[in-house]
Amino acid sequence: MGWEEKQVRGYPEFVETAQRYHGRPIFALFCGDKDAEGRSWCPDCVTAEPVVRKELHHMPDDSVFIYCLVGDRAYWKDPNNEFRKNLKLTGVPTLLKYGTPQKLVEEECFKAELVRMLFTED
Amino acid sequence: QEAAKYGKKVMVLDFVTPTPLGNSWGLGGTCVNVGCIPKKLMHQAALLGQALQDSRKFGWQFAEEVKHNWMTMTESVQNYIGSLNWGYRVALREKKVTYENAYGEFVGPHTIKATNKRGVEKLYTAERFLIATGERPRYLGIPGDKEYCISSDDLFSLPYCPGKTLVVGASYVALECAGFLAGLGLDVTVMVRSILLRGFDQDMANKIGAYMEEHGISFIREFVPIKVEQVEKGTPGKLRVTAKSTMGNQVIAGEYNTVLLAIGRDACTRNIGLDKVGVKINEKTGKIPVNDVEQTNVPYIYAVGDILQDKLELTPVAIQAGRLLVQRLYAGATRKCDYVYVPTTVFTPLEYGACGYSEEAAVEKFGEENIEVYHSHFWPLEWTVPSRDNNKCYAKIICNIQDNERVIGFHVLGPNAGEVTQGFAAAIKCGLTKEQLDSTIGIHPVCAEV
Numbered sequence: 001m002g003w004e005e006k007q008v009r010g011y012p013e014f015v016e017t018a019q020r021y022h023g024r025p026i027f028a029l030f031c032g033d034k035d036a037e038g039r040s041w042c043p044d045c046v047t048a049e050p051v052v053r054k055e056l057h058h059m060p061d062d063s064v065f066i067y068c069l070v071g072d073r074a075y076w077k078d079p080n081n082e083f084r085k086n087l088k089l090t091g092v093p094t095l096l097k098y099g100t101p102q103k104l105v106e107e108e109c110f111k112a113e114l115v116r117m118l119f120t121e122d
Numbered sequence: 123q124e125a126a127k128y129g130k131k132v133m134v135l136d137f138v139t140p141t142p143l144g145n146s147w148g149l150g151g152t153c154v155n156v157g158c159i160p161k162k163l164m165h166q167a168a169l170l171g172q173a174l175q176d177s178r179k180f181g182w183q184f185a186e187e188v189k190h191n192w193m194t195m196t197e198s199v200q201n202y203i204g205s206l207n208w209g210y211r212v213a214l215r216e217k218k219v220t221y222e223n224a225y226g227e228f229v230g231p232h233t234i235k236a237t238n239k240r241g242v243e244k245l246y247t248a249e250r251f252l253i254a255t256g257e258r259p260r261y262l263g264i265p266g267d268k269e270y271c272i273s274s275d276d277l278f279s280l281p282y283c284p285g286k287t288l289v290v291g292a293s294y295v296a297l298e299c300a301g302f303l304a305g306l307g308l309d310v311t312v313m314v315r316s317i318l319l320r321g322f323d324q325d326m327a328n329k330i331g332a333y334m335e336e337h338g339i340s341f342i343r344e345f346v347p348i349k350v351e352q353v354e355k356g357t358p359g360k361l362r363v364t365a366k367s368t369m370g371n372q373v374i375a376g377e378y379n380t381v382l383l384a385i386g387r388d389a390c391t392r393n394i395g396l397d398k399v400g401v402k403i404n405e406k407t408g409k410i411p412v413n414d415v416e417q418t419n420v421p422y423i424y425a426v427g428d429i430l431q432d433k434l435e436l437t438p439v440a441i442q443a444g445r446l447l448v449q450r451l452y453a454g455a456t457r458k459c460d461y462v463y464v465p466t467t468v469f470t471p472l473e474y475g476a477c478g479y480s481e482e483a484a485v486e487k488f489g490e491e492n493i494e495v496y497h498s499h500f501w502p503l504e505w506t507v508p509s510r511d512n513n514k515c516y517a518k519i520i521c522n523i524q525d526n527e528r529v530i531g532f533h534v535l536g537p538n539a540g541e542v543t544q545g546f547a548a549a550i551k552c553g554l555t556k557e558q559l560d561s562t563i564g565i566h567p568v569c570a571e572v
Binding site: 100108113 | 201202204205208211212215216
């Protein structure tokens with residue numbers, strides 16, 4: 001098969017989607033919300049997204065790629081938001097392999113080599 | 123990583139040959155995966171169990187009986203180790219160090235063959251090589267050992283609670299594992315061939331053993347296993363161990379859920395083609411002799427870590443030796459690794475920190491009349507309220523009378539021994555004398571003030 005992408009917004013939608021695909025390799029990219037013109041308030045996310053998308057074809061077959069918008073800047077800055085509390089995210093963008101300790105944070109997401117390593121590691 | 127810093131092209135070959143039971147792990151070596159890290163975390167789990175008991179005396183009220191879940195602990199520990207494995211992968215990549223998960227062996231001068239887990243072979247050449255292959259647990263060589271017994275390589279990721287356990291061995295690995303398993307509430311017996319903690323100060327070793335015995339760990343002394351049979355399959359199953367006395371013909375048998383072997387570790391130097399490039403090893407022990415700049419008898423091949431002959435087998439020693447070696451090779455430095463006065467800690471239920479000579483070694487080197495031993499029992503303040511032992515914690519220093527009563531040995535038995543020892547190790551390296559120690563005012567109320 002190949003892989004498929006799901007776009008979600010907010011924590012409850014993310015959790016529901018991740019649970020739905022339990023059993024398949026799940027990779028998730030967390031970014032700040034985008035405005036009406038499609039630009040995110042998070043400049044690093046703007047840089048990282050195309051780098052990550054270019055490497056998606058390296059994901060193993062049957063993977064699910066969840067593109068998740070976390071919320072606006074104020075929500076993200078709150079130290080008690082659900083992403084920080086439950087998923088232990090420390091920054092955006094974060095690219096992770098769900099259910100494992102493997103993740104790339106902020107500038108690490110700009111490096112195609114590291115992204116590829118995350119997608120192909122076993 | 124250090125060599126890459128100086129612009130060298132570097133490759134790392136790391137491969138874990140699975141244990142007899144099929145267990146393997148990620149990048150990071152023994153310490154990270156099946157050594158110091160999981161050991162200290164599980165030791166901490168056991169200490170927390172004790173703290174929960176003590177807490178009632180300090181006023182904490184909880185009705186339920188406190189139980190321990192092995193799977194919860196193991197999952198958290200393995201998760202942390204996974205994040206370390208991943209961290210190293212990212213770090214190597216960022217520093218442009220090539221990493222191959224493949225088994226490396228020499229096939230000719232300056233040439234190495236790397237075989238990955240699928241059996242694919244590749245050849246690599248390099249100007250210089252550094253061997254740091256470490257050691258693996260030794261097996262007894264008796265019927266049933268590889269099929270039914272586990273080692274420290276398997277313990278920290280065991281997918282079921284080990285249950286009633288027999289630990290064979292009296293090394294620090296054996297005692298630390300026995301210690302935390304008992305601390306988690308398991309029925310633990312330790313089978314010892316002769317003495318405890320060979321190479322360590324025997325006065326301290328005996329105190330550690332006595333403490334463990336008084337706190338529920340059984341010891342079977344002067345016996346060695348001769349056979350292990352499976353009585354029942356399961357996770358855990360039931361095993362019958364037959365053992366013979368080292369002093370006569372007496373034979374005993376016992377049943378346990380798990381048998382953990384911790385009788386020593388053997389260097390991984392026999393199957394890496396060292397003979398093909400002429401690197402001399404000690405045929406009996408497998409260890410590699412090196413000069414004081416970590417060079418083997420072949421000038422372009424170096425070695426660090428547990429595989430070195432006559433050097434301390436400790437992670438920080440290996441790391442320091444490796445870093446300094448690279449700095450000497452590529453950054454013009456001259457500093458050599460100092461293997462003297464290296465502090466260590468054994469994380470048994472009563473922790474033991476030491477730096478320098480044991481009492482026996484000091485007597486042998488300087489003569490009994492030239493050393494003075496100062497010692498003291500102490501009762502940690504935190505132990506008073508919950509009525510824990512008031513005469514078990516102990517500290518002693520060994521001084522060289524002929525050299526201004528310089529402190530040449532430091533030994534402490536008590537909580538947080540590692541933290542206490544670290545500072546004293548720096549002082550000893552600076553040439554601490556008894557007088558300086560006496561004139562240092564203590565912090566109160568802490569154990570270290572003794």
